[in-house]
Amino acid sequence: MNIKCVIVCLLIYFFSFIYASNIEYDGYVHINLRHALVSSESPVFTDRGNITIQSLRTGSSTIQQKALSQSDKIKLRDLSAANKFYQLKSIVTASDGSQVSFVSTIKACMLVESELSDILSVSLDYSGKVITVTLAVASTSTCEGATVPIDKLKEFTTSVFVRHTENGPVPDTATYIQKLEREREAKERGEVKDNRSFLAKYWMYIVPVIIIMVLSSAANPDGAGGAAR
């Protein structure tokens, strides 16, 4: 439980990380959530709740979701037991009245194990239009096989994140030019420091001195006599 809390916190951190809102026009979005609790080829979606995002720029939202009925709880539990997918359909109505619907799928067992706490990620393009709505459950692994009592599957606790498109990077020419400028100035002032070690700098003077010394010592008769023998 604790780990999960951390994960959610982390997630919130990371989701909000991309918050630098750069959309030019603010708007609101209304999302109607419908879910399918029976896995089939052509799923039947029933009403789950409504979400209104008042401001796409700040991402503030109001969430109204119905509690699950007893039959729905059983359906969800069965779906989880069969390791099937829980499907969510989000019908997004934008401020200009246009309607788009998105399907999102997660493993039912993960939803059950998280006790119906899920994350709804609303991704926007650069202009603030919704491109997709994705349902996710914060977890480090898929399903642990934990059994969750059915009465815990009552209310959805959904966190809604509005995710903006970042502005792309631009080549950083200004600092580079400044750096070059600084280097140029430094060179003009003659402030170029020579960081080489004493030996590396003056070896050409040291080596002849040593050689001469050695030669002179070799010329010394008693030393040379010893070496010559």
Next chain:
Amino acid sequence: MTKTAVNLEMGASFLLILSLLFTSTFCIESSIEDDTETQGRYLIEGKVFPSEQPFTPANWQANTRLHINGGEFLGFVKEDGSFIIHNVPSGSYILEVLHPEFSYEPIRVEINSKGKFRARKVNHIQTSVVIQVPYPLKLKPLGKTRYFQIREQWRVTDFLFNPMILMMILPLILIMILPKMLNDPETKKEMEQIGSLTKFEMPEVSDLVTNFLAGTSQTQQIKKTSKSKKRQ
């Protein structure tokens, strides 16, 4: 003469621009947005020069092409090196000369909506810096394109000046050859003279070294005595 004068002038104005740049980089850069108008169609003219005589490849005209904006418009070179690129609408273009063996500097050619031409050096980092080049273009090669690494060849000097070799050879000379040289009486005298000179100049250091050498010779002597003992 006139050319240098122009260059100097340009240099001065160029510095001015630079100082402006740091205060208001953004204003300048955002003001150079392109407005491609398709009313007028213009010709870009110029001449490509091959590299100097001995290196001029045969039939270089056929192997030289000009690309504008990476091949949006093409130019081919005639016998005398001149080229014309046709039907270019006003705008800003990068002109490249392509030759498999020689490299040329790309040039930015700008044609305004009135049909005035300006050619300048390509500078992607400071897009607002203008270093004008004469128009019609005269394109000279920068040199032969170096595609290949040069293989290191074995040379005696490389071998001899290798620090490891130097380390080996120098002591060898010191130990083996010098004493023999010094056995010669004439050089001995000379060396004595030099030695006395050096002694006079800096006696302590040379003393140190001689002591050191003497020490080694002593050890040698000790070794020899030990050897002679063994023999017995």
Next chain:
Amino acid sequence: MYTLKLSFIKYLIVASFFNVSFSLYEDQIGKFDWKLNFVGNVKYGSIDSSKRLIVATEENVLASLNLKNGQIHWRQILETAPNQIVLLYVDREIITVSGGKGTWYVRGWDLNVGSLLWEWSFYMENKQNFYWILSKDQLVNVAPVIGSHLEVTQYDVRSGRNNGKTVKISTPWVSDLSRCTTAGVYWACLSSDDSSGQLYYTDVLAPANQVHMFPVQSLIGSAPGRVEIKFLELSDSNLLLIRNNAARYIHLKPDLPHVYPYSLSPKAIAVANGDQTLLLQMILNTTTKKYQIQTIELQEGTENVFEMEYNNEAGVASVITAFCKGSACRVLIKSNDNSISLLQLPGGKASWTREEALSQVVSAEFLELPLSELDASIEHEFDSVSGDRFSTFYNRIFSQIRQLLVVLTGKQGNSNIGLVRDEFGLHKVIVVVTSVGKIYALDSITGSTVWSKYLPNVQPFLVLEHQKAPLFVQRSARYSPLAAQCVVLMKDKITGHGVMHAFDPITGEVVQDLRLPYRIEQAMLLPIEDENHLKGILILSDDNEVNVYPPSAKSIILKHSSSIFLYTANSNTKTLHGYNLHQSSNDKLRVTSTWDLNLGQAELLAVNVRPSSERIHSQGRVLADRSVLYKYVNPNLLAIATLMDDPIHKHVLSIYLVDGVTGLVVYSVAHKRVAKPIHLVHSENWLVYTYYNARFRRMEMAAVELYEGATQSNSTSFSSHAVSQLPHPETQAYIFPGLPLAMQSTLTERGITNKHIIVALSTGAVTEVPWAFLEPRGPQGTMNPEEGYIPYIPELPIPAEATINYNQTIPQVRGIEVAAARLESTCLVLVYGLDLFYTRVTPSKTFDLLKEDFDHWLIAFVLIGLTAASYITKRLASRKALKQAWK
């Protein structure tokens, strides 16, 4: 002076880096690489003398070929599509008219060397159909206006001087341009497409512009069937009237057209032979299945038939040109597989054939070669499950004797000599699929064709404006007794239904050739092998039904159905959909939607996945403080690039990284005021893309790297369903001083070697950009320059030493295919465009190989010398010691 300094510093850094990094030595030219040069799909041809053949192609290439061997003598590449060469005329010089979109270029070329002699150009705003006539140094442009008139403009062909003439000729009888043609100086039309119509023609250059009109019946008689009109190539003022695949030769004259009584094929051509005109056509003898060339002398009517020693499974498409001198003729023919051949008459031999389909490669794949028979037999020793001691002993002895025999005789008793696996996996077979439907297998060492196969009536899919023919490797040659198997998917030219061709890539043997009864929406290779090590292929049809090949793989799919996900990208509706498999009641596999992505009005430019064979060696990046930043490695990640028109920012490029299983947008970024071309490379945990920055008028390259952070979320196995933390992106952008045509990242066996990005440039160079140059430095990198980062330079260098194809320029590059060799340091590269270029690159140099200039002799010499010296000195020393002892 300022810029000078700037560039100096730049090149200093570059030089210091590149000199240690890569580039070839001059003596390595052609050692690891080969290049095949092509001209493209030949459109016009002209044999100028007994030496030369001038061709102009659909790829806008003008080339001179050697008539003896078909090799390219010189080649000029004109403006690319949508421009087209519309006229080729060869006399003492070559005259071409090319262009499109209102701009036309008229150029004269030197015959011998291919240099430009003169050129002029003009711009015509109205985009009509143009017809071109070249008559006595006058270039005539005929622009018909349907139902009204012709606009005829004359130019001097060399100077472009418009002699002040744009004549309008009233032609109310021009109703359908498909029934009109130019023939010499005449403009001719049929009024209807059956025998009841009229043939109208007029001399567009004559001052009077008299219109002649003749009923078709009076020329070729009345018979049911469609009548077509065609200009007879290489002739003046001559037409073919075609009905029911039989053609009549009509010579237009100012007074009355002359009809010749010969029955011709619609593909007949006319050749000048001295003063005579020779009609020449190619016929397939249905009984002997052999080609024949029939020649008819126009005036005398003498017919000759020559048997041809020419065989092509694809069938002959047309006779392009011919050149006759007396009784000897050279005939250039084009086959349906776009190959051109030169036939000799009267001998009937084919002098040479050029496989021009190889200039139209749409997909390529490197394939491992099988083990040599000997190695395989050693492998088989361990296959036998029965642990019989004697039989294994016998096997061992037997194979060792064989080994010995091979060593002694030096030859292998092998059927496919040469096509065996080498030690380092450098020798491979490259299977390429071309847009005409011909599949080639090329030997990666020599570039020669191992086998080829023509699939009739197919065309590639058009995926996001790129021609693609998915090529899947179902089984590699690793499983020795079982042959390797590949599948290529294309679509039928007429019905648009899928075509599936399964084959053995080493021998070319056809396993199965299927014409599917549905259109292919998406196809994918399953990651799971069956008991025969065969990976199944999943094909999604247009009615959302899932088909499996081979059908036996269905059980495997059913077993893993909950973990198989598909996606489709629809460029018309600008949507992406994710799908999951579902078994329908009637035992059919169907898909159900799992996620949707709606891109609105944006144009979908690219959808890119990581190469499935890629391995990632390092899970993270070690920071300066010894902590690890873990990479976000999601194998299901899709990279999507879109371009949207915007009223303020003109065009906005959006890059989305989407999880292919859940549809979660992992990362999205937008660049404003950018333009095409846009290229994407997606590898490991990073993405590199290039775009044109319209504001600063330069190409830029941006890199995005995704990190999980200091902890790894699901370290044992990755699941897209478990979202624990979103990756943290690091981005950086660079100026790229070149125009990329294609990009790809290198791939090595274990992913230890550094990554390079191979970029094909518009200049014809293919260059390498090290990932280390592009890697976003992030806050850590800028803080600690000692961490091994190359300091950030805003403008990426493109040094000549990094050009992997050195001076062999490759024009019109469309794609780059890479494969890992078994040598970790080496990556094999095939660049395809108009030409094919193969080489190998070593991004971290050949650290696992001895240098090829390693002096084995020197080492041996030194070793022997040292041993000898030590032996001798030992002897000498002992002698000395002895002497000293005697003293």
